[in-house]
Amino acid sequence: MLLSMEHLRKEYPNGKIAVDDFNLEVDRGEFISFIGTSGSGKTTTMRMINRMLHQTSGTIKIDGKDISKMDPVKLRRSIGYVIQNIGLMPHMTIQENIEIVPKLLGWSKEKRAEQAKKMIDLAQLPAEMLNRYPGELSGGQQQRIGVVRALAADQEIILMDEPFGALDPITRESLQDLVKHLQEDLGKTFIFVTHDMDEALHLSTRVVIMSHGKQVQVDTPENILRHPADEFVTNLIGEERLIRAQPNILSVSQIMLKNPAAITPDKTLDDAIDLMHDRRVDTLLVTDADGVLQGYVDLDDINRITDATTPVSRFTNKEVFYVQANALIGDTVDRILKQGVKNVPVVDAKKHLVGIVTRTALVDIVYDALRGAPANDEQPASPINADIHAAATHEGGESSQ
Amino acid sequence: MIHFLQVYGMQLIDKTGQHLYISAAALLLGIVVAVPLGILLTRMKHGANAVITLAGVLQTIPAMALLAMMIPIFGIGSTPAIVALFIYSLLPILRNTYLGMEGVSPAVRDAAKGMGMTWWQSMIRAEIPLAAPVIMSGIRLSATYVIAWATLASYIGAGGLGDFIFNGLNLYRSDLILGGSIPVILLALLVDYLLGKLENTVTPRQLR
Numbered sequence: 001m002l003l004s005m006e007h008l009r010k011e012y013p014n015g016k017i018a019v020d021d022f023n024l025e026v027d028r029g030e031f032i033s034f035i036g037t038s039g040s041g042k043t044t045t046m047r048m049i050n051r052m053l054h055q056t057s058g059t060i061k062i063d064g065k066d067i068s069k070m071d072p073v074k075l076r077r078s079i080g081y082v083i084q085n086i087g088l089m090p091h092m093t094i095q096e097n098i099e100i101v102p103k104l105l106g107w108s109k110e111k112r113a114e115q116a117k118k119m120i121d122l123a124q125l126p127a128e129m130l131n132r133y134p135g136e137l138s139g140g141q142q143q144r145i146g147v148v149r150a151l152a153a154d155q156e157i158i159l160m161d162e163p164f165g166a167l168d169p170i171t172r173e174s175l176q177d178l179v180k181h182l183q184e185d186l187g188k189t190f191i192f193v194t195h196d197m198d199e200a201l202h203l204s205t206r207v208v209i210m211s212h213g214k215q216v217q218v219d220t221p222e223n224i225l226r227h228p229a230d231e232f233v234t235n236l237i238g239e240e241r242l243i244r245a246q247p248n249i250l251s252v253s254q255i256m257l258k259n260p261a262a263i264t265p266d267k268t269l270d271d272a273i274d275l276m277h278d279r280r281v282d283t284l285l286v287t288d289a290d291g292v293l294q295g296y297v298d299l300d301d302i303n304r305i306t307d308a309t310t311p312v313s314r315f316t317n318k319e320v321f322y323v324q325a326n327a328l329i330g331d332t333v334d335r336i337l338k339q340g341v342k343n344v345p346v347v348d349a350k351k352h353l354v355g356i357v358t359r360t361a362l363v364d365i366v367y368d369a370l371r372g373a374p375a376n377d378e379q380p381a382s383p384i385n386a387d388i389h390a391a392a393t394h395e396g397g398e399s400s401q
Numbered sequence: 402m403i404h405f406l407q408v409y410g411m412q413l414i415d416k417t418g419q420h421l422y423i424s425a426a427a428l429l430l431g432i433v434v435a436v437p438l439g440i441l442l443t444r445m446k447h448g449a450n451a452v453i454t455l456a457g458v459l460q461t462i463p464a465m466a467l468l469a470m471m472i473p474i475f476g477i478g479s480t481p482a483i484v485a486l487f488i489y490s491l492l493p494i495l496r497n498t499y500l501g502m503e504g505v506s507p508a509v510r511d512a513a514k515g516m517g518m519t520w521w522q523s524m525i526r527a528e529i530p531l532a533a534p535v536i537m538s539g540i541r542l543s544a545t546y547v548i549a550w551a552t553l554a555s556y557i558g559a560g561g562l563g564d565f566i567f568n569g570l571n572l573y574r575s576d577l578i579l580g581g582s583i584p585v586i587l588l589a590l591l592v593d594y595l596l597g598k599l600e601n602t603v604t605p606r607q608l609r
Binding site for chain 1: 506
């Protein structure tokens with residue numbers, strides 16, 4: 001456990017309780033967002049981690065060491081810190097800005113210069129910018145420097161306080177990509193304070209939702225979208241976003257029909273026709289004895305064959321389009337719709353047939369996501385929502401794989 | 402003019418030297434006291450106004466009265482003059498230091514502390530450099546005041562270019578009056594120009 005916070009409480013002398021019994025364990029490489037309304041204590045909690053504020057009670061440990069017993073100056077040098085107002089020193093060049101903490105740590109001039117070069121590459125900015133002053137850069141470029149400066153001394157934990165709040169949406173998105181890259185590829189651990197739900201859901205491995213100094217919900221973005229803890233969380237996320245998010249949190253297995261009409265290759269034409277009649281379908285999926293998907297047979301193909309004893313294997317269409325059960329709908333929907341088929345078989349990792357997705361079910365999901373509201377407002381338990389709940393109760397374990 | 406320089410040339414150089422010495426000593430003392438005090442004031446929100454008001458009150462004491470008040474304490478000569486002028490130099494430096502330090506963006510201060518600078522490092526590396534242009538303009542203002550008022554120091558026996566002026570006034574000799582006044586004006590202008598240069602140098606490139 002890289003960072004652990006236990007029973008944190010912050011009470012101001014005027015009796016206002018900013019943070020109340022905050023508990024969190026953070027693993028190396030996680031991206032934790034603190035989100036909540038203003039005054040929810042999210043920034044206060046973050047600032048206790050590098051002792052910019054001191055908790056009234058409770059402990060914070062980094063690598064098992066209680067930070068209240070550490071030298072606050074040394075502690076802060078070991079933790080990256082990025083603030084909303086960028087906080088670059090306007091009288092220092094970009095290079096000097098990047099070198100601040102390495103210099104405080106007494107790195108040699110050569111090592112510092114080398115690191116500055118590395119950091120500006122990481123920020124995806126040209127090396128010439130090292131000699132410029134912050135005022136000569138755009139807001140987005142300045143914050144890129146602000147972000148990489150926080151890593152310049154190989155800090156493992158980076159604290160960010162609404163770092164992209166003042167940037168325009170396009171610039172913000174490119175900076176989000178930058179921090180995501182730092183977390184995923186360099187394994188940095190981020191504690192990220194934001195009030196932008198999209199940002200939190202997009203970047204985080206876990207989201208901490210706070211209200212009035214208390215943790216309301218701590219979970220992965222997917223789980224928060226699936227099961228908002230209470231009305232506050234639902235409101236914070238927004239009805240719209242919950243529906244729009246469906247393609248991205250639902251897996252194929254959650255909307256598929258189980259027990260599709262299937263036949264083994266050794267059966268005859270007669271058997272196939274009987275089965276189609278019984279199940280009232282015009283297509284049969286073909287699986288071997290172990291249930292592995294082989295192909296499909298279509299009524300059109302069968303019509304051309306006269307001998308009723310012909311085995312199914314003779315007219316099995318082997319070119320079958322299928323999807324993985326654990327794939328997200330958002331990732332597969334385009335491919336499915338482009339194929340122009342009515343039904344798509346769903347297989348597990350070993351290509352065993354597990355179900356079938358109908359084009360209708362898929363279109364419903366996409367339609368809702370685009371329109372942003374359930375097709376039928378009078379029936380909150382629409383088939384899709386029912387599926388979500390069913391999936392959540394029955395397949396929670398499976399889908400989290 | 403040439404005649405004046407032939408007669409009083411050596412004396413003029415001597416008096417200019419005294420004048421500069423009194424002014425520089427007073428100004429240096431002013432800087433040494435007012436800059437740290439101004440910085441300190443930004444750290445204690447409550448006392449700041451009181452101290453700046455007090456410095457303002459000292460500023461309103463007539464120069465002659467202040468000089469006269471120094472005599473019982475320090476006697477006559479350059480010491481009482483330096484002390485009196487030092488008191489005059491305090492306010493502009495103190496006020497500008499305070500305003501300059503207050504003007505440093507809280508984000509810069511927060512970032513400096515959050516990155517692990519000690520209080521001292523934050524001062525030396527971030528806050529003072531950023532406040533330097535404002536502090537310097539206070540010093541510059543004080544410098545011109547002090548040079549002008551050092552003229553009066555002659556009255557309590559401190560010497561300086563004021564000697565020419567007072568002699569001229571007593572003897573109705575306009576050449577002596579001008580011979581004292583013009584160098585004072587030139588001196589003030591020159592020092593102001595040089596400190597202006599210095600102010601420009603200490604101003605971070607990006608803030609000019």
